[in-house]
Amino acid sequence: METELRLESSLWVGNKRYRAVLSGWHFNWTEVDKKNRDKKTISVPVAEVVGVEEGRVEILPRKSVEDTDKDFTVFYVKRSSSGSSYGLLWRLGRIQFSCPSRVLRDQWTKHLRTALKTHSPLRPNRLLVFINPFGGKKKGRKIYHSLVAPLFELAGISSHVIVTERANQARDHLLKKDLKGFDGVVCVGGDGMFSEILHGLIGRTQQEAGLSENDPTVALQPCPLHIGIIPAGSTDCVCYATVGVIDPVTSALHIIIGDSQPLDVCSVHQASALMRYSVSLLGYGFYGDVLAESEKHRWMGPLRYDYSGTMVYLSNRSYAGIVQYLPADPLLSSPRDRTRCLSGCSVCSRTTERLFPHSSVYTSCLSFCAFPGEWVSVEGRFRCVSLTCMSSSCPKSPLGLSPSAHLADGTGDLILVWDTHPLGFLKFLYRHTSTQDQFDLPFVEVHRVKRVPAKSVWNCDGEILSSTEILCRIHGQLVRLYARGIEEGAAVHNCGKENDKCQMGCTLIK
Numbered sequence: 334m335e336t337e338l339r340l341e342s343s344l345w346v347g348n349k350r351y352r353a354v355l356s357g358w359h360f361n362w363t364e365v366d367k368k369n370r371d372k373k374t375i376s377v378p379v380a381e382v383v384g385v386e387e388g389r390v391e392i393l394p395r396k397s398v399e400d401t402d403k404d405f406t407v408f409y410v411k412r413s414s415s416g417s418s419y420g421l422l423w424r425l426g427r428i429q430f431s432c433p434s435r436v437l438r439d440q441w442t443k444h445l446r447t448a449l450k451t452h453s454p455l456r457p458n459r460l461l462v463f464i465n466p467f468g469g470k471k472k473g474r475k476i477y478h479s480l481v482a483p484l485f486e487l488a489g490i491s492s493h494v495i496v497t498e499r500a501n502q503a504r505d506h507l508l509k510k511d512l513k514g515f516d517g518v519v520c521v522g523g524d525g526m527f528s529e530i531l532h533g534l535i536g537r538t539q540q541e542a543g544l545s546e547n548d549p550t551v552a553l554q555p556c557p558l559h560i561g562i563i564p565a566g567s568t569d570c571v572c573y574a575t576v577g578v579i580d581p582v583t584s585a586l587h588i589i590i591g592d593s594q595p596l597d598v599c600s601v602h603q604a605s606a607l608m609r610y611s612v613s614l615l616g617y618g619f620y621g622d623v624l625a626e627s628e629k630h631r632w633m634g635p636l637r638y639d640y641s642g643t644m645v646y647l648s649n650r651s652y653a654g655i656v657q658y659l660p661a662d663p664l665l666s667s668p669r670d671r672t673r674c675l676s677g678c679s680v681c682s683r684t685t686e687r688l689f690p691h692s693s694v695y696t697s698c699l700s701f702c703a704f705p706g707e708w709v710s711v712e713g714r715f716r717c718v719s720l721t722c723m724s725s726s727c728p729k730s731p732l733g734l735s736p737s738a739h740l741a742d743g744t745g746d747l748i749l750v751w752d753t754h755p756l757g758f759l760k761f762l763y764r765h766t767s768t769q770d771q772f773d774l775p776f777v778e779v780h781r782v783k784r785v786p787a788k789s790v791w792n793c794d795g796e797i798l799s800s801t802e803i804l805c806r807i808h809g810q811l812v813r814l815y816a817r818g819i820e821e822g823a824a825v826h827n828c829g830k831e832n833d834k835c836q837m838g839c840t841l842i843k
């Protein structure tokens with residue numbers, strides 16, 4: 334196959350001659366007549382070629398084709414810095430080549446298209462798109478139609494678009510309607526919209542597999558459809574933590590090239606019923622209260638989170654409780670090992686091998702059923718207890734709640750913040766916004782876990798909240814996103830003089 338796909342010839346870009354080579358996994362071109370000895374080669378992984386079109390083609394501001402029979406245009410992923418310390422923006426690169434003959438032009442387009450199919454088998458052909466018109470700044474429709482749809486069209490993706498008219502419409506659609514022919518589901522919105530898709534797809538998959546979601550001992554079936562997130566909400570944490578930037582074009586390009594990022598999902602049960610699925614933050618105490626408070630102030634828009642955070646902090650509450658957890662194997666990884674889960678993460682890859690030993694395609698989750706190990710129990714007064722299946726990084730907290738958490742290793746990080754004086758707690762909160770280690774405080778503990786807790790009784794200002802007796806189980810790699818995690822080159826840590834104090838050790842991630 335490799336030899337069949339190889340093609341090499343001279344091509345022109347304007348009046349400059351280039352040597353273009355398609356070989357193996359790369360397509361590259363080098364200017365040949367350049368006097369300067371530093372001949373620059375542009376090399377694009379075939380998997381990152383977005384599309385190949387005959388003629389001289391532009392797609393922005395709108396599609397135009399100059400149909401010359403010796404020219405072809407290649408669209409590809411081009412990276413640029415986002416200007417912040419994490420995440421690279423992806424943009425649509427474009428180059429127009431001229432060939433000496435039409436025959437050669439047709440050979441190039443045919444070879445490149447075949448290479449695309451061979452090297453990125455997960456590229457979607459058909460997508461189901463849900464737009465929340467009221468998410469974030471209410472720009473979901475505009476973002477999709479002006480930035481995303483032209484790219485999907487260029488890549489030959491057909492999409493069925495549904496603009497939601499009510500909350501939970503997307504979830505209900507996924508639970509009940511025919512999904513045949515779709516390769517993935519895209520949500521245009523924020524974390525709430527993502528959660529709808531998550532619940533709908535997981536529920537549908539278990540229905541079809543005849544599994545009960547309510548039973549925490551059941552190994553759930555991984556979802557066959559990928560999820561794409563076009564960020565258009567007031568909180569887009571799942572997008573940020575899995576792509577590294579909040580940018581609709583970057584996310585659209587990840588969808589187009591069929592990137593695949595598995596994600597752990599935590600199921601939260603109460604008695605014998607499923608309450609929710611969670612991928613980022615499950616929080617009791619402070620974070621739970623902030624959410625409850627913010628719901629009362631929705632009219633403030635995204636500002637409500639800052640306002641509610643301040644109000645809840647000033648109320649200075651703590652909660653008595655018992656937390657039990659089943660620790661994960663400390664030899665595999667630890668929440669304080671100062672690593673970061675980046676694109677191609679080896680810890681997550683080992684989990685993929687363990688969960689799906691014989692196939693790169695998700696089939697069943699049998700090897701994850703056994704839970705050896707001893708439960709640990711702690712009791713006392715807490716400021717907050719959080720469980721997160723990912724770093725939960727966001728623009729306000731670029732390293733996140735648990736900077737070394739993994740997206741797809743089948744574990745979650747349990748953060749226990751014991752009752753402390755208000756300034757101590759403020760220090761803990763503030764460290765989330767800097768590069769200082771928020772776990773390096775005497776009243777904070779963090780544990781990597783598989784299950785939390787068998788019993789958790791919470792006392793809120795002297796009142797027992799019986800509904801908070803829950804059981805959480807982390808399901809390894811239950812869903813897959815059109816993403817690839819934060820890319821290594823992107824994770825350059827902008828510490829400057831703070832280098833010695835940097836929690837991530839900087840050199841580890843450069």
Ligand SMILES: Nc1ncnc2c1ncn2[C@@H]1O[C@H](COP(=O)(O)OP(=O)(O)OP(=O)(O)O)[C@@H](O)[C@H]1O
Binds near residue numbers: 500527568569
């Ligand atoms: N048409 C609609 N009308 C009202 N609510 C909707 C509609 N479509 C989706 N929703 C709900 O809106 C909620 C918030 O949506 P989304 O996450 O897209 O935006 P957001 O601004 O980031 O919201 P938040 O920050 O409040 O989570 C979701 O829980 C979703 O179920």
